Each structure stands twice: as C-alpha cells, then as structure tokens.
Amino acid sequence: MSKKSFYPALGTPTNLDGTLNVDSFNKQVELMIESGAQGVLCLGSMGKMATIKNTEYPKIVAQCCSSVNNKVPIMVGVMDCSIDRVLDRIEALDNAQIDGVVATLPFYNKLNDNEIVTFFTVLAKETKYPIYIYDLPVVTQSSININHLKSLISNSNIRGIKTGNLHLIQEIHRHKLTNYNQLFSVFYSNLDLFDIALKLGINKNLDGMFTCTPYNSKEMYKTGNSDAVNLNHLINILRLRDLFIKENVLSAYSYAMKLLQCPGNYHPDYALPISENLKENIEVLMKEIGEI
Numbered sequence: 110m111s112k113k114s115f116y117p118a119l120g121t122p123t124n125l126d127g128t129l130n131v132d133s134f135n136k137q138v139e140l141m142i143e144s145g146a147q148g149v150l151c152l153g154s155m156g157k158m159a160t161i162k163n164t165e166y167p168k169i170v171a172q173c174c175s176s177v178n179n180k181v182p183i184m185v186g187v188m189d190c191s192i193d194r195v196l197d198r199i200e201a202l203d204n205a206q207i208d209g210v211v212a213t214l215p216f217y218n219k220l221n222d223n224e225i226v227t228f229f230t231v232l233a234k235e236t237k238y239p240i241y242i243y244d245l246p247v248v249t250q251s252s253i254n255i256n257h258l259k260s261l262i263s264n265s266n267i268r269g270i271k272t273g274n275l276h277l278i279q280e281i282h283r284h285k286l287t288n289y290n291q292l293f294s295v296f297y298s299n300l301d302l303f304d305i306a307l308k309l310g311i312n313k314n315l316d317g318m319f320t321c322t323p324y325n326s327k328e329m330y331k332t333g334n335s336d337a338v339n340l341n342h343l344i345n346i347l348r349l350r351d352l353f354i355k356e357n358v359l360s361a362y363s364y365a366m367k368l369l370q371c372p373g374n375y376h377p378d379y380a381l382p383i384s385e386n387l388k389e390n391i392e393v394l395m396k397e398i399g400e401i
Contacts, residue, residue, distance in 0.1 A: 113312045113335060114147035115326055116296060117319035118155040120366060121169060122373020127162045129169050130373040137320055137371045138176040144327040146319065148182040149173070150211060150271075154245070155317025155362070158186040159216075160377040167201045174205055182208035184241055190217040192231050199236050209239035209268055219250040226260045233266040241296075244272035255280040262286045262293060269294035271315055275302060278311055300350065304343055308336050321365040322346045324399050345398040352391055356383045364388055368401050 119141070122133040141149060151173040152158040152166070161169065170185050177183055187198040187210045195212055202210075212232060214220055220228065233240045242261075246252040253272065258281065261267050267290070272278065278295055287293050296315040297306045303314045312335075319326040322345070329342035353361035359376035360383045366375055368391070395401045 113307055113330060113338070114314070115145070115319055115330055116148045116150060116313060116315040117141045117146050117326070118150040118153040118315060118317040119173070120317065120320050120362065120371075120373075120375040121152060121156040121161060122363075122366065122371060122375055123157075123161070123165070124373065127165060127378065129165055129172060131172060133366075133371045133373045134169075134172060135176045137366070137369075138173070140323040140369070140371070141320060142177070142180050144319075144323040145330060146181060146326075147313075148184065148208070149177060150184045150186065150315060151207075152186040153211060153243075153317065154186075154248075155320070155359075155375075156186065157359075157375070157377060158188050163201075166198070167203055167205075170202055170205050170207070174207065179206075184209045184211050186211045186243075188213045188216065188243065190215045192228060192235075195232060196235055199238060202238075207238065209241050210236065211241045211243045211271060213243040213245045214249040214251045214253075216245075216249045222257065225251060225253070225257050229257075229261055229267060230264065233261075233264045236266075239268035239292075240266055241268055241294075242270040242272075244270060244274060244277070253277065255284060258286055259284065262289045265290060265292065268292050269296060271296040271298050273297070273299035275299065275306065275309075275311075278306075279309070282310075300343075300347065304338050304340055307338055310336065317362070318346050318350050321362060321369060322349060322398070322400055323369070349391070349394055349398065349400075352387065352394060356387050357381060361387060361391060365391055365395060365400075368392060368395055 122130040244253040325342040
C-alpha cells in the first residue's frame, strides 16, 4: 500500500471485574474507522495484551472482528514468554477471521541471535496466520536487527515488522529486503518522528495515541501531499501524549477515553489513578485541540 495511512493500536476498556466493556470498545472502533484508519491492532501494548485475563482474550478478539465487520484489516497481539505460550494464544483465537498476529520476542529472558531467528521461524511454521514482528526492546531486552531480518525475510508467512527504529527501516530499504518478500510491510511506531518517516517513504504509522485523538488523527493525514502530514495536528497529539507521561500513561489514557465517551479501565488493574490536576489539564487540552 503506497497510500499514507494510520493504524491505531486499540485500547481495551475493561470493567471493574476485568471483562470487556463492549459498548465502549465498539464506539472506539467506530471512531477509528470514521477517522480513516486503514487497519487496527487489537491487544497490542496499549491494549493491555500482557495483563488481560486469559478468559477474556478470545472474547475481545471475537468482539473486535464483530465491531470491525471486515471494514479494515485486523492484527492481533499474541505476545508471551515462549513459543509454546504464544502458540497457546494463537490456538485460543479459535480460527478468528483476522489478517495476522503480532508477536514480540519473549519478554522474560534476553535472547541471542540464533534464538531470535528460531523463535520467529518456528512461529511462522506452526501457525496459519501471517506473523508480524513487533520490535520492542524496552520490554523484551532484545532488539531486532537487519541480520535477523535477512534470515527471516524469505519466509512467506512473516509479513512485516512494527518498529520505532528508523535506522532499521532504512537498512531494510538499503538491502532491498522487500524484494525477497513482496508481502512484507513496515509499520513505524515512533510518534515523535511520524512526519520524518513519511518524508522517507514510510507510509504506515501505528500508535495507540490515535485512538484518543480521532479528530487530530483524521486531520493529520488529510493533506494531499503523499509524503507529509499536517504538522499542527501531529503536534497536538504529541502535546496530549506529553501530558499522559507526567504521571501514569495508561491511567491518563483511560481518563482521555472517558472524555471521548469510551469509558473503561484501559490501564492494568494495579495502576494508580491520576491526580485531579492532571485530569483538569487533559480536559482543557482536549478541548483546545478539538477532540471534545
């Protein structure tokens, strides 16, 4: 896909008992599709993949398929600590009609180069779903590099990578890896540099902040220039993100989603609430940037 486009990492609103708030989730999906999202990631990092109840996991995926209703592609997070545990996640999907699964490296132990290649090679062999690599070294202790991708790129069931490493993406292009696997897609996930990425021809931007900024996300990509975004709207999204990180990001995100009439706990069950002062600042800013 050459068209510039944004892919939201959906938040997962849960009730106090840990079950999915279906109405809120449906509204979030609706807002994203109306805003022009070209696909969604369900149960990524922003979607509480690592902390959601096992019993809720397949229900959330089924609800996502129902909510999206074939309007855009769906990727689903299957991150866990071993090949077997990831395959358990995939089996729990119960043949859901999705377009791929997204896996980080195991996030408990640091892997060496051969283990990294083996991990994704086995996953690609053992599942019918296309595999998307999620490069998340801040969590996994291990980074994906160009040599790993050179070893993996010929596997037709490995369909892409989500990374915030702009240098790695440049290496992918320099080595023309997509020539060996034309189905391979690159999703860039460093919100701070989305405008730079587009100028470099990286057209697929993926982030959880899109979900709490539907108006600015839509306006950001409306420019007719294929290698540009509306910078003012990107700055608006970054301003809100910078407010979130003053305290607890996901707790602040929960409050922002509540203001968008998509209530629920988007934060882990152990997360503390944000201060009243931060709530006030979030509400003021969301009004200022046109979200509420």
